Amino acid sequence: MMNIRHRLENIYRLGIKELFSLRQDMVLIALIIWAFSFAIYTAATGLSHDLHNASIAIVDQDRSQLSMRIQDGFQEPYFKKPVRIDYSQIDRVMDGGDYTFVLVIPAGFEADVIAGHQPEIQLNIDATAMMQAGIGESYITSIFSQEIRTWMGGKTQAAAQNAPSPVNLVLRYAFNPNAESAWFTSVMEIINNVTMLSIILAGAALIREREHGTIEHLLVMPLAPFEIMMAKVWANGLIILAASGLSLIFVVELLLQVPIAGSETLFLFGTMLYLFFATALGIFLATLAQSMPQFGLLFMLVVLPMRLLSGGYTPTESQPQLMQWIMEFVPSTHYVTIAQSILYRNAGLEIVWPEFAMVAGIGGLFFAFAAFRFRKSIAVMRN
């Protein structure tokens, strides 16, 4: 009765209608624009994951040339200008979180170095400052070694050769030579906003129709629920796809000057697969919620964990094993991997296909489940 061509035309027409509806919703449009431009920019430039502006205080009981030299070694932008404090202040400033690092250079330090007494200086680290403590320690250690070496080099030849290293280690960062965090955060913010907005857009589109009573209107027409859902998926998905593509080119590449290593087309293809899952998730949540506010609350409970645990913020391999297994079944984890592999590491389809398969597979299953829920929920709609 209903041939395929009619079905496709229905899906197309209803999708066009979605686009028109969205055009009138200034709040959502503003949200989309904000999320894919300003939000990306602020995330990339605002919070740096590497050592930046770390605050350090120095208790200099030696007041020697060497201690001054070490003090001068702490340079911006990694460290703020070191501040001298008294020994008695250490507890207070660290308790109050005024400084993350406090370096104590004992009296007679320079003299002991020259005399070869192997003096020790003490480094206090506020180990509750998780993001800075570990990295800061290695920075301070290397600044310290360097300053001492150069200083000794100026003093005696022998001291400079104090310990010739038997092996040299050459470390390099692949894909991001200077370990710039903006490279990472900008793209990951796009990923996060793809998830967030596709859920909101698709869910809100359904709830809006329900609140306005227009969904009933569609249901008395010769349309199948699948067509109604599919129209929402493609129309809202297309908007997100376009927004993320534009954001990648204009905000990330042009504005933030982040080089994209791999194929953007391949990435967008991955995004498209992922959008089936994300929009279906939005529709699923909308079938659970009775109203927009309830949808909002559910949205938060679902999106926050997805956002935090998919590997776009913190490394997934450090999570407890159980959580890693659970997150294996959430397509956003694989989508993050796809984005990182393609955009940073220039991976091709021959490398990322397992992730593509996972996103498509799990996304497809969930899509079918959401379609089932959608059919059921509109069958029992009371309002």
Add this chain to the structure above:
Amino acid sequence: MTSPRNRHPGNNGSTSPAPPGAGDIPGSGPDNGKHPAVTVRGVSHVYGNTQALSEIDLTLSAGRIYGFIGPDGVGKSTLLGLIAGAREVQSGDVTTLDGDMRNARERSRTSPRIAYMPQGLGKNLYMDLTVRENLEFFGRLFGQKKSERKQRIDRLVTATGLAPFTKRPAGNLSGGMKQKLGLCCALIHDPDILILDEPTTGVDPLSRQQFWDLINDIRQSRPTMTVLVATAYMDEASRFDHLIAMNDGVILAQGSAQHLLESTDTKNLEAAFIALLPEDQRKDHQELVIPPRPQSGDKPAIEAEGLTRRFGDFTAVDHVSFRIEKGEIFGFLGSNGCGKTTTMKMLTGLLPASEGKAWLFGEPSSGKDLKMRERVGYMSQAFSLYAELTVRQNLDLHARLFHLPKDRVAARIDDLSDQFGLSHYMDDLAEKLPLGVRQRLSLAVAIIHSPEILILDEPTSGVDPIARDDFWQLLIDLSRKQGVTIFISTHFMNEAARCDRISLMHAGQVLDSDTPDALREKRGTETLEEAFIAYLKEATGAQEKADDQISQNNDDTTLSLAGTGHSKGNSDPRPQSNNNGETGNKTVPGFSPRRLWAYSLRETMGLLRDPIRLVFALLGTLILMPVFGLGITFDVENLTYAALDRDQTPESRTYLEGLAGSRYFTEKAPIRNYDEMERRIKSGELALVVEIPPDFGHKLQQGRTPEIAATIDGTMPFRAETIHGYVQGIHQKYVADHALRETGNTIAPLPASIQTRYRYNQDFKSIYAIVPSVIALLLVFIPAVLMAVGVVREKELGSITNLYVTPVSRFEFLLGKQIPYIALGMTNFALMTFLAIVAFGVPVKGSFPALLLGAFLFVVSTTGLGLLISSFTKTQIAALFGTAIATMIPSVMFSGMMQPISSLEAGPRVLSMIIPTSHFMTISVGTFTKALGFMQLYPQFLILALFFPVLTGLSMLLLPRQER
């Protein structure tokens, strides 16, 4: 009942030309020296571009009942809102009971004497509270003590017949009962002026009659009370002493019903109203003529047999049967919620029937038959078109969804737009259309595919009489000329009278079906309304007794109703001020803990009865705390690495053992060549690759310092830098060990060394820092979001009116609402602290009292933040996302969780000082992990304590005291 004693000035100052007779009301001397109850002078009101009222002048005297008549959207509600003080006066003067409604102080002095029932069934009631809880709430708002409240409530519920239902949630009451409850709530404080905005719209005629009887009884017992009523039912307007006919924001005419009929020379008020309209609005109007329907012997177009629908325990439609012939206009007449809509949904297949069957054209109706849908047109109750599309787009979309042949789409749209008078509006957005035009568009869309059956659910509610007649003309044409079967529902009697046959519906059952005339004859009544009432009385046979009881009670209690404030036989022992006709209410000026408590109690009950909010409130933390606590980790562990050992000597293997032995790294299968290396690092499988050159062992032995290359995956910079540190450490250790092996000496690479002390968190496990931070994060997030939604809900549902028209102050309102959420926040805090200690093993090393006090001050601040946002947002969804964004982003970025506050630069640094999260995070991390107490943390406590007064003050400034 009261003869017109007073003179009522007409609308002589108003802008529109007064129709004949409007100004010169026969009547009556001056005001007996009494002050008028309400004076309105030159009042205009504008919403955006819409002029709701223009230059209204009106004087209403005390002790009379005034009816404001006219269709929806002519300004009745606006005017009543202004008189009640619920709406802000834009221009002109409004004086109600000597109080200038523009002056906040006078308003709050007068408000205890005014009672206002806004439009919409039970709009100012709380549907999740029971009848008694609602009444208790209003009693508290008017400062009544427990004993007094009980006395008053008992009298009111007895008088209105609600006594048996006091434990029922307001949401489960029928429309009529909701309105009675609304009336009880309005009367709980013995008002001197009672303002009722469409109190009986959508209520069945029996309940309507009872409602007006009740009002009459009350007026008899309190003759000084002035009553203002707005109504869309012209037929009930004749009950009122004095009518004010309004249209388009102006008063068309006023006077008694008799006077209006005489001056327009019409027989009923509806016709009188049309006659009063300006010439250009009524010029095309003609009396509706319904041609007789040719009898057809066809089989029925629609048939239902024992159709039943249950929702849980509730039976919405109870064994409904009917047959509708082809071309017939068949009406369903009944109150809101009597099952009309549900029946229609079952017919269209939108809802499956629980029992019984329906046939369309002899075929069983089911939701699955797509072909059948092409023969049916449906117009649902609400305006169900896409408001954000234009008229043309709406028509086009539906034409294409019904797959009209492509070449016929344009022609069909043109035909319909001509026929329905839509040609002028084709490119306007549907939401911008006048109501009558929208309804025509809805109908046009419903018949775009030329259906044989048209199902219309209350298509004309809210439309003015002329537009309604136009609409009916279209229906009649469809029925008589095109033979379309029309199934229509309505709660207007005069519309029902136009149908070929009607079914009278009540509480899910069809009382009778026949032609309107036959129904009247069967009951021997003059009007259809009376017939319906007779049917209702018969049908609710069991209830009839109760009804008698009620009217009996009404008689008995007329005195006691009055007695609540005025009668000398008042059993209330406390003295009551009774000067100058003012009420006996003891409305406490200034702060009243009872009013505050009324809101706290109401909010608590509302929260406890909303499963989704409650789940979010309690499970939210239980779900998010582990997710955040375990998920946000800065520990970099389980790192995968592989070696490309091109040397394969004992020396190279010794070097690699260092990595293999590290607890941070996990070894993967060795790499064989560069291609493989590139592939594996690109796929993200390896975080680190160590490459040992071919002559490593050889060079090492010769002391020629071979070079090892380590490549770190730099995708995630934080992880990469940490790996960098680890690898260097392992390398240093190798160098030292190597020296030990070679020379037997431990050699120091440097003449001095650094001894590192990880303070507060010796193991350097991120859980000890993250868990206390997550507690802070969730305590800002969840209480603030719930708080914001809590207040905006009242705005959306309409109960915010109670803030506008009762003596409750903004401070009482805000704090009252806040208290339950503070309690909720503290519960969450207790839950999370328990989880932290027991599940995460993160103990509180410092002062627990300090943590507790900090949490309390913090929750007070975060709920205050929610209040602040809710005081200027209008919708729950805006409040929700606004609060989420305003709390989460600064809290995650600038509160010291990610980057220590000491590292933040100017802007973010300032931001971190003015958000409460950073201060509590210092307290939380300090008491949990740093083992601190009050002594070290007092600055944070001082700052946190400042948030409450500042936020509450701002919220009070921003929360409107009146509707705009």
